[in-house]
Amino acid sequence: MILGEGMTFFLKIVFWTSLAVVVYSYIIYPGLLALFAHIFGRPVKSQSDYLPTIGVLVPAYNEEKVIRRKIENILSMDYPPEKISVWVGSDCSDDNTDAVVKSIAGNNQQVHFWRSPQRGGKTGIVNGLAPVVDSEIILLTDANTMHRSDCLRSMAKHFVDPIVGGVAGHIEHKTSVDNENAETVYRSFESYQKVLEGRLHSTISAFGGSYAIRKELFQPIPKNAYSNDDVLIPMNIIRQGYRIIYDMEAVAEEDMTDKVSSEFQRRVRIGAGNFQSFFWLLDFFNPMRGWPWFCYISHKVTRWFSPFFLMFFFFSCLLMAILGDSNIYKFILSCVVIFSVSGMLYHQVPLRINRHIFYFFAMNLALLLGSVRFAGGIRSAVWKRTERS
Numbered sequence: 001m002i003l004g005e006g007m008t009f010f011l012k013i014v015f016w017t018s019l020a021v022v023v024y025s026y027i028i029y030p031g032l033l034a035l036f037a038h039i040f041g042r043p044v045k046s047q048s049d050y051l052p053t054i055g056v057l058v059p060a061y062n063e064e065k066v067i068r069r070k071i072e073n074i075l076s077m078d079y080p081p082e083k084i085s086v087w088v089g090s091d092c093s094d095d096n097t098d099a100v101v102k103s104i105a106g107n108n109q110q111v112h113f114w115r116s117p118q119r120g121g122k123t124g125i126v127n128g129l130a131p132v133v134d135s136e137i138i139l140l141t142d143a144n145t146m147h148r149s150d151c152l153r154s155m156a157k158h159f160v161d162p163i164v165g166g167v168a169g170h171i172e173h174k175t176s177v178d179n180e181n182a183e184t185v186y187r188s189f190e191s192y193q194k195v196l197e198g199r200l201h202s203t204i205s206a207f208g209g210s211y212a213i214r215k216e217l218f219q220p221i222p223k224n225a226y227s228n229d230d231v232l233i234p235m236n237i238i239r240q241g242y243r244i245i246y247d248m249e250a251v252a253e254e255d256m257t258d259k260v261s262s263e264f265q266r267r268v269r270i271g272a273g274n275f276q277s278f279f280w281l282l283d284f285f286n287p288m289r290g291w292p293w294f295c296y297i298s299h300k301v302t303r304w305f306s307p308f309f310l311m312f313f314f315f316s317c318l319l320m321a322i323l324g325d326s327n328i329y330k331f332i333l334s335c336v337v338i339f340s341v342s343g344m345l346y347h348q349v350p351l352r353i354n355r356h357i358f359y360f361f362a363m364n365l366a367l368l369l370g371s372v373r374f375a376g377g378i379r380s381a382v383w384k385r386t387e388r389s
Contacts, residue, residue, distance in 0.1 A: 003319070003320065003323045003324050008320065008324060011316045011319055011320050011324075012316075012320070014312050014313075014316040015312075015313060015316040015317055015320065015329075017309075017312075018309040018310070018312040018313035018316070019309075019313050021302055021305075021306070021309045022302075022306055022309050022310060022313065024298070024302060025298070025299075025302035025303050025306055026303075026306075029193075029298040029299065029302070030189075030192065030193055030196075032298075033193060033196045033197065033200070033295075033298075034196055036200055036291075037196040037197075037199040037200045040200060040291075041196075041199035041200055042199070042200075042201070043199070044158055044161040044163065044164050044243065044245055045158075045160055045161035046157040046158050046160060046161070047157055047160040048153070048157050050156060050157050050159065050160040051079070051080055051083055051153070051156055052083070052135075052136040052137050052156055052159055053083045053084075053085070053134075053135040053136045053137065054079070054083060054084055054085075054135050054136070054137045054138075054139055054152055054156065054212070055084075055085045055086075055087055055133035055134065055135030055137070055138050055139070055215070056074050056084065056085070056086050056087065056138075056139045056141060057087045057089065057125075057126065057129055057130060057133060057138055057139065057140050057141070058070060058071075058074075058086065058087065058088045058089065058141055058142070058143055059089050059091060059122045059125035059126060059129075059142070059143070060088055060089065060090050060091065060093060060097050060101075060125075060143045061090070061091040061092070061093055061097075061119075062093050062094065062095045062097060063093070063097050063143040063144075064093075064095045064096040064097045064100055066143050066144050067088065067097050067100050067101060067143055068100050068104065069146070070143050070144070070145075070146070071086055071088070071101070071104055071111060073146045073147060074086050074147070075108070075110060075111075076149070077147060077149055077150075077151060077152050078149045078150050078152070078153060079152040079153060079156075081110065083135075084110060084152070085110050085111075085112065085133070085134070085135055086110055086111045086112065087112045087114065087129055087132070087133050088101045088105075088111070088112070088113050088114070089114045089115075089116060089125035089126075089128065089129040090113070090114070090115045090116065090125075091116050091119055091120065091121065091122070091124065091125055091382075092115070092116055092118065092119045093115075098113070098115060101113045114128070114129050114132070116128060119382050120223065120380075120381055120382065121226075121380065121381030121382040122208075122227070122229060122381065123221060123222075123223065123224070123225040123226075123229060123381035124223070124381060124382075126140065126221070126229055126233075127220040127221065127223070130215070130218050130220075131218070133215060135215060136159075136214065136215060137155075137156065137159060137212050137213070137214060137215065138212065138213055138214075138215050138218065139152070139155070139210070139211070139212045140208070140210075140211055140212070140213070140229070140230075140233070141209055141210050141252070142208065142209040142254070144209075144254055144255060145171065145209035145210055145252045145253070145254050146252060146253050146254075147169075147210065147251075147252040147253075148251045148252065148253070150249075151169060151210070151250045151251060151252055152250075154169075154247055154249045154250040154251075155167045155169060155212045155247060155250045156212075158245060158247065159212075159214065163242060163243050164242065164243055164244075164245060165213060165214055165217050165237035165238075165240065165242025165243060165244060166206070166211060166212060166213040166214070166217075166233075166234055166237050166242070166243075166244040166245075167211065167212045167244070167245055167246075167247050167250065168194060168198075168203055168205075168206035168207065168210075168211040168234070168244060168245070168246045168247070169206070169207070169209075169210035169211055169212070169247060169250035169251070169252055170191055170207075170210075170246070170247065170248045170249070170250060170251050170252070171187065171207045171209050171210055171251075171252050171253070171254055172187075172251060172252070172253050172254075173187060173253075173254055173255070173256040174253050174254065174255050174256065184256075185356060185359075186359070186363070187207075190207075191246070191248065193299060194206075194246035195246050195248060197246070197291075197295045197299070198243070198244065198245035198246040199245075200291045200295070201243060201290065201291035201292055201295070202234070202238050202242075202243045202244040202245070202291070202292055202295070203234070203244050203245065203246045203295075204231070204234065204235060204238070204244070204292060204295050204296050204299060204300060205230055205231040205234055205235075205300070206230045206233075206234055206244070206246075207230060208227075208229060208230035209252060209254055210250070210252040211230060211233075211234070213233060213234075213237060214237075214242075217236075217237050217240055217242060218233070219233075219236045221233060221236070222280065223381065224276075224378050224379055224380055224381050225273070225276065225381055226269065226272055226273040226276055226378045226381055227269045227270050227272070227273040227381075228270075228273030228274065228276060228277045231273075231274070231277045231281075231300075232277060232280065232281075235277075235281055235284070235292075235296075238292050239283075264362065264366055267362075267363055267366035267367070267370070268366045268369045268370045268373060269370070269373075270366075270370065271304075271366050271367040271368070271369065271370020271371060271373070271374075272370040272371070272373040272374045272378060273370075274300070274304045274367070274370065275304065275370060275371050275374040275375075276374055276378055278301065278304060281296065284296045284297075285297070304367065306364060306367070307364040307365070307367045307368040307371070308368075310364060314336060317329055317332055317333050317336065318333060321333040339357060340357075340361065342354050342357055343357030343358040343360070343361050344358070344361075346358040
């Protein structure tokens, strides 16, 4: 069977459009971003001795293993003690988390404890506790994220510029082995883009373990917001006409698991939250938003939908290779199969390039499954945290 002209034309459109979107998302956009940031970038003011009050908000669910170390880490940072406060929100923890925080708070007025009346996930803690924090700046962070000593000062100095509504910090992952998880490379790639987006106007998302915002700009996010506060809160601030910048010097560290399988469900959850965010951020499809529109479409939307474009690319290529009369699609299909198999055989052939191919496909599969989870309906922000090393 040979494909008719009409079907061949349609499949070619699908094939080349899908390929173009994926290439644009991962290769062309970062290049354009570097060019535009160089030509049109607008630096923000900073002042190293600008030290606003900072309230560190820590959502916690069954974090008894790390919560004491987390609080001690915050209190030990190089920042005037009278200008730091710690606000731990327990999402109905049923381990020893509450008791540990209460014991610390009883001896230190900088530490505050709040327990949610019912489980609401990180979203419920942030929405319930952020309005209570009595500081100019709120640093949102996770219990397993440990900040370096100068992190707060590095973030704070940018808030001297009134146009800055938020500062996203840089997170480095710690691991004891050269594992199969290429998350570190992904984070470096993301960080590179976030820095440039911040120079152009705003980075459109933060890493959830470390980002600071002006308290006056905080707006509650939907109650069922699912693992996407680090997108929705920054975008709400951009909506109000402020900028979100990314500071590579505001460093925090997180431990990470040694296996992609251990992170896979976390990625599925993030994927579901991404598709949820897509429908809450439709107003950013308006080109009148300026650079945030360009960055949002190019960085987030194309990346979130890349699993679908990858499938369109593969199946259109497969049909033209099998049923068409052009050898170019047979050649491309052969390359795709070799590329894919090398990733799937990473455990048998543990080359570095194979690890990254494996990670690329695993994360796109997680995004795809996340879209399925979203389509099934997300009624609650509650989720089970990933156990880390």
